Amino acid sequence: xxxxxxxxxxxxxxxxxAEGKLTREREEFIAQLGEYxxxxxxxxxxxxxxxxxxHATREIENGVxxxxxxxxxxxxxxxxxxxxxxxxxxxxxxxxxRSLVDMCKEYGTEQFDPEVFYRRVLEVxxxxxxxxxxxxxxxxxxxxxxxxxxxxxxxxxxx
Numbered sequence: 369x370x371x372x373x374x375x376x377x378x379x380x381x382x383x384x385x386a387e388g389k390l391t392r393e394r395e396e397f398i399a400q401l402g403e404y405x406x407x408x409x410x411x412x413x414x415x416x417x418x419x420x421x422x423h424a425t426r427e428i429e430n431g432v433x434x435x436x437x438x439x440x441x442x443x444x445x446x447x448x449x450x451x452x453x454x455x456x457x458x459x460x461x462x463x464x465x466r467s468l469v470d471m472c473k474e475y476g477t478e479q480f481d482p483e484v485f486y487r488r489v490l491e492v493x494x495x496x497x498x499x500x501x502x503x504x505x506x507x508x509x510x511x512x513x514x515x516x517x518x519x520x521x522x523x524x525x526x527x
Contacts, residue, residue: 369411371460372413374462398429414432461479
């Protein structure tokens with residue numbers, strides 16, 4: 369599975385009280401993702417707006433691909449182009465950006481909430497095993513009410 373993370377979208381969701389460029393939080397998160405990658409072996413692409421150059425730049429830090437969109441593009445643009453190019457691969461987008469999520473969904477990309485993903489990364493690093501009870505209830509009501517929850521649990525098990 370390829371996990372594509374809308375970097376500043378996640379950092380703003382998790383560190384909502386922080387101000388400025390979030391440089392310290394970004395570096396800390398990259399280190400955490402590196403630990404997570406060692407344990408889970410997912411391909412991880414962390415995408416940020418702008419960066420040090422006019423054009424898109426790519427670095428690999430702790431085994432994590434850190435992609436900057438460049439001064440003339442946005443992270444959303446880069447993510448959408450990547451999703452279009454890699455439509456045959458299994459991908460998971462970590463973002464709350466509704467328009468980006470909707471566009472990527474057209475190319476077979478699942479979406480997952482940034483805060484829940486961040487907690488999962490911390491759980492994996494800490495050695496906490498995810499266990500979610502099967503949805504309870506009966507029949508059609510159970511199926512309709514819990515379908516979203518079951519899908520979330522399936523994704524979490526893969527993470």
